[in-house]
Amino acid sequence: MNAIRNQFSSMHDLREKAPLFLALLFGITIIASACNLWVPEDSIFYVSTYTITLLGKYLCYALLALAVDVVWGYCGILSLGHGAFFALGGYAMGMYLMRQIGDRGVYGDPVLPDFMVFLNWQELPWFWYGFDHFWVAMLAMVLVPGLLAFVFGWLAFRSRVAGVYLSIMTQALTYALMLSFFRNEMGFGGNNGLTDFKDILGFSLQSDNVRVVLFLCSALVLALAYCCSLLIMSSRFGRVIVGIRDAEDRARFIGFKTENYKVWLFVYSAVLAAIAGALYVPQVGIINPGEFSPLNSIEVVVWVAVGGRGTLYGAIAGALLVNYAKTRFTAVFPEAWLFALGALFVSVTIFLPKGLMGKFKGKKLFSSEGLPWLKRQKKGEETQ
Secondary structure, three states, rough: OHHHHHHHHHHHHHHHHHHHHHHHHHHHHHHHHHHHHHHOOOOOOOHHHHHHHHHHHHHHHHHHHHHHHHHHHHHHHOOOHHHHHHHHHHHHHHHHHHHOOOHHOOOOOOOOOOOHHHHHOOOOHHHHHHOHHHHHHHHHHHHHHHHHHHHHHHHHHHHHOOOHHHHHHHHHHHHHHHHHHHOHHHHHHHHEEEEEEOOOOEEEEOOHHHHHHHHHHHHHHHHHHHHHHHHHHHHHHHHHHHHHHHHHHHHHHOOOOOHHHHHHHHHHHHHHHHHHHHHHHHHHOOOOHHOHHHHHHHHHHHHHHHHHHOOHHHHHHHHHHHHHOOOOOOOOOHHHHEEEEEHHHHHHHEEEEOOOHHHOOOOOOOOOOOHHHHHHHHHHHHHO
């Protein structure tokens, strides 16, 4: 009964904080965009295009962290392979952007991308057909990672693989994909990947306006994904998912087909990660097999742990904070970043096991309950 009561309290807490989170997200996004487009460059309030692109990248990482929190925080599935879905979504967008280059490439071929001309390919591979259309790329962005997640999840969950064994399997999946995409004969650019993008939907990617639009799109998609995830976790489906996390054998005993719930949640999470990858590529200008690296997937788990898993907004906050710290830290001590990240993860695990946002879970942030100094002041007034 206590677990059920805590779950209802958690969902109520999430719904209460949703308006605040969305207001902060859109407020900061709109202000930053306005300061880039309409504030003079010599003003202290001017936000550079580089900063806008960097913030857009952070939002894509936040969406990826949200995807991991959905399966790990609410269903207990520790995936160390979500970088694979992120990269697949990025490659789908990258293939579309490569097809938009046309004869403006280095070799001037109107059909074949430069890397294919360099490798003496004579014709476009069949799986590249249709990627000159945006809607085909978007369809592939959803279907390919979604189908992969469905097949993997169906095989793993039907076999009742769980815990560390499942985590190792997800890591093996992304590692196998990384090795495959490194091969030139796969037709995805090999080690160099896909780059030198020119346009998206007919608009130059070098334009400041396009950069701002991509930044706004990233914020909008993150907000929609947050709201959608909140609705799912507040529904009967979400309550069953949490029940599976806490006592899967009991859930199975009373008649729930737990593997079906886990598969569909895993697919939903994979699609969110793929969308994050698709938004990421036009902003950073490249996608290569390095995005499949298992280390990247492990780093996402650290973001979620730091922010607080099982909160949704905690995963987003963790991704933003850690990546901002990474940007600052690597500018000064680039070789020491991994040690700092490891120390951060260990410190949070020991001193803040529920993460930074988990500390405030169930509290009203702008009341005496959420602010310790105000609570102490209130107690002092009562004793006088």
